[in-house]
Amino acid sequence: MKSDKKVMLTEKEMPAEWYNILPDLPEQLPPPINPATGKPLSPQDLQPIFPMGLIQQEVSQERWIPIPDKVLEVYKIWRPTPLVRAHELEKYLSTPARIYYKNESVSPAGSHKPNTAVAQAYYNKIEGVTRLTTETGAGQWGSALAFACNIFGLKCTIYMVKVSYQQKPFRKSLMHAWGADVYPSPTNLTNAGRKVLAEDPNSPGSLGIAISEAVEDAATHEDTKYSLGSVLNHVLLHQTIIGLETKKQLELIGEKPDVMIGCVGGGSNFGGFVLPFIAEKLKGKIDTKFLAVEPTACPSLTKGLYLYDHGDTVGLTPLLKMYTLGHKFVPPRIHAGGLRYHGDAPIICYLVHKKVIDAVAYPQKAVFEAAVTFARTEGFLPAPETAHAIKAAIDEAVRCKETKQEKCIVFNFSGHGHFDMAAYDQYFEGKLEDFEYSEEEIKKSLEEIKKFQVNQ
Numbered sequence: 001m002k003s004d005k006k007v008m009l010t011e012k013e014m015p016a017e018w019y020n021i022l023p024d025l026p027e028q029l030p031p032p033i034n035p036a037t038g039k040p041l042s043p044q045d046l047q048p049i050f051p052m053g054l055i056q057q058e059v060s061q062e063r064w065i066p067i068p069d070k071v072l073e074v075y076k077i078w079r080p081t082p083l084v085r086a087h088e089l090e091k092y093l094s095t096p097a098r099i100y101y102k103n104e105s106v107s108p109a110g111s112h113k114p115n116t117a118v119a120q121a122y123y124n125k126i127e128g129v130t131r132l133t134t135e136t137g138a139g140q141w142g143s144a145l146a147f148a149c150n151i152f153g154l155k156c157t158i159y160m161v162k163v164s165y166q167q168k169p170f171r172k173s174l175m176h177a178w179g180a181d182v183y184p185s186p187t188n189l190t191n192a193g194r195k196v197l198a199e200d201p202n203s204p205g206s207l208g209i210a211i212s213e214a215v216e217d218a219a220t221h222e223d224t225k226y227s228l229g230s231v232l233n234h235v236l237l238h239q240t241i242i243g244l245e246t247k248k249q250l251e252l253i254g255e256k257p258d259v260m261i262g263c264v265g266g267g268s269n270f271g272g273f274v275l276p277f278i279a280e281k282l283k284g285k286i287d288t289k290f291l292a293v294e295p296t297a298c299p300s301l302t303k304g305l306y307l308y309d310h311g312d313t314v315g316l317t318p319l320l321k322m323y324t325l326g327h328k329f330v331p332p333r334i335h336a337g338g339l340r341y342h343g344d345a346p347i348i349c350y351l352v353h354k355k356v357i358d359a360v361a362y363p364q365k366a367v368f369e370a371a372v373t374f375a376r377t378e379g380f381l382p383a384p385e386t387a388h389a390i391k392a393a394i395d396e397a398v399r400c401k402e403t404k405q406e407k408c409i410v411f412n413f414s415g416h417g418h419f420d421m422a423a424y425d426q427y428f429e430g431k432l433e434d435f436e437y438s439e440e441e442i443k444k445s446l447e448e449i450k451k452f453q454v455n456q
């Protein structure tokens with residue numbers, strides 16, 4: 001019932017297949033380009049860093065992909081996750097809108113990220129891989145992969161963005177608890193890291209730099225593969241478990257979403273949440289508004305250009321067609337570390353380009369204010385990343401009050417903020433800064449990538 005606090009699914013009702021949107025897009029997604037040849041990437045190009053199972057999923061045209069039993073078994077540690085009605089927040093805002101949130105913070109790592117980490121560790125394990133490398137920003141992805149590797153008996157090496165390593169030491173401890181090795185990036189362990197340190201010994205690091213290091217480590221070691229926590233098609237595929245559950249839960253209470261909202265770093269929690277609904281919108285069955293929320297400090301969807309760019313900073317990875325701020329762009333040190341990425345998932349960018357998805361950006365202080373409002377009404381303290389979605393949901397609900405519209409607003413609660421208390425401390429002490437993007441810096445950064453555009 002709509003008046004219930006939580007909508008729960010049983011384990012039996014948990015979806016047993018992931019949804020792949022690729023065959024349902026109106027056109028083929030612009031393919032990744034091999035920077036060495038300027039030609040579309042072949043599956044073989046990816047073999048040094050990814051297992052075949054995931055490469056196949058990356059390009060699959062199958063609409064439904066079965067979730068392996070082993071993965072379903074692990075998912076059951078925390079899935080299905082609740083869909084919760086935010087009654088108290090509605091009352092506080094005196095809005096006629098109904099607000100729901102999908103709570104992905106209930107996983108062992110505290111975010112949506114284990115949905116793909118578990119799947120990726122599984123496909124690597126069955127192909128004989130013994131170690132995974134990765135990057136992590138705020139530490140959520142690192143902890144998710146550490147958790148997943150531990151379950152499947154894989155070693156795990158994590159390059160953690162230095163500013164987060166310093167701001168969030170407890171995430172590092174969590175990764176250690178699950179047995180991973182963690183290094184502050186840029187490190188002296190890779191050519192990519194040494195190159196950045198030579199230019200700027202005090203580099204705070206960025207996701208892009210850390211990706212370069214993790215890819216190099218995997219590409220130069222046998223039996224080691226690389227694992228990416230966002231951006232790629234197979235990651236969004238695994239995350240569709242979120243949207244598929246949400247769909248069932250909304251149907252159970254007779255709701256149709258008018259607005260669906262998620263924060264976007266690389267686009268995986270938002271993509272997983274909305275893609276099953278976007279399928280319906282593309283068929284003309286629903287008229288939901290999809291809203292992607294990003295920080296003004298790293299505004300790729302709202303201020304970037306839709307171009308081919310590298311996924312990493314050094315330029316090792318394939319070129320992806322995406323809204324980008326340029327791969328050399330190093331965003332200011334906002335606390336939503338998971339949203340400090342220069343690009344976004346090609347699937348999300350394509351849909352933004354086609355105006356199926358809208359995007360909006362918010363500054364840091366307004367986002368923390370929304371986070372605290374949520375904690376004081378609904379109880380859960382969100383991750384700063386998640387708070388971007390909350391801010392947008394609140395703004396949407398306030399507009400409903402002005403227009404007297406009884407909209408159904410659903411957002412994805414991507415993670416909890418229990419490892420972000422230093423950031424909250426700063427907010428409560430009035431020390432939090434608002435970083436605007438620097439027009440000048442973005443312009444410079446974009447000029448560089450325009451230089452190597454391929455004709456597509």
Ligand SMILES: *Cc1c(COP(=O)(O)O)cnc(C)c1O
Nearest residue numbers: 140230265266267268269338415
């Ligand atoms: C990593 C992370 C994000 C951003 O990553 P996406 O791939 O855009 O989902 C958002 N929220 C939380 C809690 C995260 O851990």
